[in-house]
Amino acid sequence: MVRIRLAVFPAVLLAICPAVLALNRPEVTFQVFQFPANMIPRVDGDPADWAMVPDAYVIGTDQLVDDNGRHAKPDPNNLDVRVRVGWVKGMNRLYFLYEAFDDYWDFARPDLHNDTFEVVVDGDASGGPLIDKGHRELWTAEHVGEARAQADDRISVWEANRAIHGVHAQNYHIFTPAEGKDWTLAWGAQPWIKELPYANAACSYDFKPGEAGKLVLEFWITPFDHAGAEEPARAVESVLSENKIIGLSWAVIDYDDVESRGNNGFWNLSRHHRMYGNASLLCGFRLMPLEPQFRKPIEAQWSFRVLDMDRRLVAFQDLSMGEITAWRWDFGDGATSTEQHPIHAYQRGGDFVVVLDIEGPEGKSRRAKVWDVSIK
Numbered sequence: 001m002v003r004i005r006l007a008v009f010p011a012v013l014l015a016i017c018p019a020v021l022a023l024n025r026p027e028v029t030f031q032v033f034q035f036p037a038n039m040i041p042r043v044d045g046d047p048a049d050w051a052m053v054p055d056a057y058v059i060g061t062d063q064l065v066d067d068n069g070r071h072a073k074p075d076p077n078n079l080d081v082r083v084r085v086g087w088v089k090g091m092n093r094l095y096f097l098y099e100a101f102d103d104y105w106d107f108a109r110p111d112l113h114n115d116t117f118e119v120v121v122d123g124d125a126s127g128g129p130l131i132d133k134g135h136r137e138l139w140t141a142e143h144v145g146e147a148r149a150q151a152d153d154r155i156s157v158w159e160a161n162r163a164i165h166g167v168h169a170q171n172y173h174i175f176t177p178a179e180g181k182d183w184t185l186a187w188g189a190q191p192w193i194k195e196l197p198y199a200n201a202a203c204s205y206d207f208k209p210g211e212a213g214k215l216v217l218e219f220w221i222t223p224f225d226h227a228g229a230e231e232p233a234r235a236v237e238s239v240l241s242e243n244k245i246i247g248l249s250w251a252v253i254d255y256d257d258v259e260s261r262g263n264n265g266f267w268n269l270s271r272h273h274r275m276y277g278n279a280s281l282l283c284g285f286r287l288m289p290l291e292p293q294f295r296k297p298i299e300a301q302w303s304f305r306v307l308d309m310d311r312r313l314v315a316f317q318d319l320s321m322g323e324i325t326a327w328r329w330d331f332g333d334g335a336t337s338t339e340q341h342p343i344h345a346y347q348r349g350g351d352f353v354v355v356l357d358i359e360g361p362e363g364k365s366r367r368a369k370v371w372d373v374s375i376k
């Protein structure tokens with residue numbers, strides 16, 4: 001009996017453990033470029049402010065597959081895209097530059113029939129179904145992927161929509177271009193995520209419907225760990241931090257005939273068509289540190305946390321950048337320390353000016369904070 005349970009247990013774990021599904025294309029980690037805070041791109045449809053992004057960050061047509069199975073590879077004479085993704089440390093935004101050539105720009109209709117850049121983002125890589133249909137399906141391990149599962153009729157489509165659609169991962173059908181319609185369908189129960197202060201977009205092109213040409217689309221979105229059907233007050237933004245892996249994928253849906261009933265291509269970064277509705281099928285993207293040319297050789301920075309206000313006990317954390325050989329803290333009450341991460345007990349209350357001076361082979365740097373440390 002015990003032997004049987006031992007044998008079965010790992011198989012059950014494999015079937016239900018999210019780590020098995022984690023993300024698609026585990027052999028590749030795409031990179032999200034970190035913009036310096038003084039070079040945040042302006043969303044105006046002019047790509048000039050992206051020229052600083054190295055080529056290693058460009059994700060081109062060669063990374064996409066046609067999951068309709070019509071072509072072995074996407075044909076650049078039919079559609080050719082270059083995508084760059086960026087972020088800014090301290091902001092929970094993902095910036096995109098989408099540059100595309102299409103032999104037939106299809107955007108005369110007010111419905112879904114529109115050339116589309118579909119972006120799916122899961123800011124904490126939690127994975128799992130993100131559309132209403134996914135919630136109603138009775139999932140088993142075999143069904144995660146392309147296969148259809150049986151619907152659970154105890155949950156209505158509307159209830160499923162409110163419960164999960166776009167709540168923990170978001171899907172944007174971005175219209176390229178959008179004329180006479182919103183820039184995107186934010187597919188789910190929270191259409192407010194496509195408006196300021198959560199998103200912004202600008203596009204530039206000089207073609208008419210049915211013509212060939214090049215399009216530049218610049219936008220940013222805010223990923224959410226929770227974006228419910230209720231108002232944004234209950235929403236929780238995904239915290240973007242250096243080196244974090246997020247789930248992200250896109251598909252380019254190409255319509256090349258305004259009269260046709262369906263699309264003419266669905267080219268996907270993920271290898272699973274159903275990434276549009278399941279965040280476990282997204283790809284891994286790393287939020288990169290600043291490239292060396294944008295870093296200062298040495299820069300002092302620190303934070304603090306009051307451990308116990310009654311004992312006036314404060315922990316200081318060094319967050320400086322660069323090679324550092326010496327630290328000197330002045331706590332503002334006459335006391336000092338040469339530790340990297342000191343803990344200090346203030347002898348009296350007050351608002352203090354705390355100064356950290358650092359030194360290394362590249363020079364010196366100072367960071368003072370005036371009255372942030374306020375003690376009872």
Ligand SMILES: [Ca+2]
Pocket residue numbers: 041042043044045046047048049218
């Ligand atoms: Ca720009």
Ligand SMILES: [Ca+2]
Pocket residue numbers: 078079102103104254255256
């Ligand atoms: Ca085309």
Ligand SMILES: [Ca+2]
Pocket residue numbers: 122123124125126127168169224225
């Ligand atoms: Ca999530």
Ligand SMILES: [Ca+2]
Pocket residue numbers: 102103104105106115254255256
């Ligand atoms: Ca097209």
